[in-house]
Amino acid sequence: MIEVNREGRLVRRAASGDPEALHALYEEHSDTVFAVAYRLTDSSADAKDVLQNVFVQLPGALETFDQRSSLGTWLRVVATRSALQLIRARRRRREVPFEHDLSSRPPPILDTIALERALAALPDTLRTVVILKEIEGYSHKEIGEFLEIAPSASMVRLSRARASLRAALGET
Structure with missing residues (x-):
């Protein structure tokens, strides 16, 4: 868990595009983002897509982060919205997964x-x-x-x- 002051500094640096700060935030929060996405999509591949989307868009999205809640809580909301958006898009396209790789499934x-x-x-x-x-x-x-x-x-x-x-x- 990142100390609150350190997290605030990382957020400011990541918002300006600092790759080291983005990496540190990824290391700290990627498991949580993946878990939320996996629970909602029931797909490891889709959860990875959500994880990637959240962190690729993170520098710009951090401009809306007001730091009233923890970054982890805010990222859960962002991941939830991203996963639901993916589910809606999949429903509109009526996609059927080609395969379901159980070997890559998390515990x-x-x-x-x-x-x-x-x-x-x-x-x-x-x-x-x-x-x-x-x-x-x-x-x-x-x-x-x-x-x-x-x-x-x-x-x-x-x-x-x-x-x-x-x-x-x-x-x-």
Whole structure:
């Protein structure tokens, strides 16, 4: 974890395009950005694309970072938006992945294989809400803003997702 004063200096340097500062921020925050992207896209390749997009655009994006929250928190929001944008674009193009390389998959993030499979089986609209609410900890208001839906729609989707997960896991 980067000390707050050091992080502030790195942010200022990275905003001006300093490659060493960008590298230091990448080293500190890339795992978190990748994890958020992977959870949302369920694809290592897509998560890598999101990771690259976030850090390629970071110098310009840092101009909007007001330092009221930690950089890590802000980067999670940026990664979430980038991943959701990728998902929307993929839906519009109706892309079908050519292959799913399980060997490059990161260590399991979820508690059980059954839960991971049940989550993967959910429609994107439900899975995204579960991940943003239960794993990433966003409020229904924030989820609504990300997905451009009403907070109440986020609540409904979460309820439906939980019911589907309970059914898939054989719980009553």
